[in-house]
Amino acid sequence: MPEEFYIHDAGAFQWDGLGSRLLRELPRERLDALTLYLRQLLQTNTKPGEHHRCPICGQEMQLSFEYYIEIPKELDITTACSQCNVNVYFKSNRIPPWAQAVSLLDGHIFFDRSTK
Numbered sequence: 001m002p003e004e005f006y007i008h009d010a011g012a013f014q015w016d017g018l019g020s021r022l023l024r025e026l027p028r029e030r031l032d033a034l035t036l037y038l039r040q041l042l043q044t045n046t047k048p049g050e051h052h053r054c055p056i057c058g059q060e061m062q063l064s065f066e067y068y069i070e071i072p073k074e075l076d077i078t079t080a081c082s083q084c085n086v087n088v089y090f091k092s093n094r095i096p097p098w099a100q101a102v103s104l105l106d107g108h109i110f111f112d113r114s115t116k
Contacts, residue, residue, distance in 0.1 A: 005094035007039055007077075015085040026088065030056055034079055034088055038063075042075075047098035059083035065099040075099055 009031055013020040033055035041048050041063075054061040064078040077090040 005042065005092060007035055007042065007090055007092040007094070009035075010076075010089040010091045012086060012088045015087075020087075023086070026086075030084075030086070030088070035090070038077055038079075038090060038092075041065075042092060042094045042096055045097055047096075054081040054084060057081065057083045065096065066102050067095050067099055069101050069103050071104075 009026065012023040012026050014023050037052075037055055048063070052061045052063050053059070059081060060083075062078075062080040064080075065075060066078075067075045072095065073093060075092040075095050077092060078087060079090070080087045
């Protein structure tokens with residue numbers, strides 16, 4: 001039986017060239033497609049590759065899976081598609097072994113590609 005866990009959207013921003021604006025409501029199609037994709041990634045113990053495709057436009061999408069050491073039971077997931085100009089944030093209680101641990105004391109940098 002698969003492990004039960006939640007994954008839900010925690011906000012979204014759209015870039016418009018001058019900055020970003022909060023999206024109060026995302027299209028259900030985008031949320032459903034991203035949630036399904038992220039659920040599949042979270043169910044594996046193997047770290048996903050670097051390249052991901054946006055389920056809406058098919059272009060490259062960046063993903064970040066991080067949890068705070070001080071809050072070890074909640075995963076922050078960031079999805080960013082430059083073609084759609086939308087960042088969607090999710091929360092989950094499933095922390096895969098490959099998720100990046102960060103500290104509240106160190107500040108926060110999304111999409112840190114450094115090898116530590």
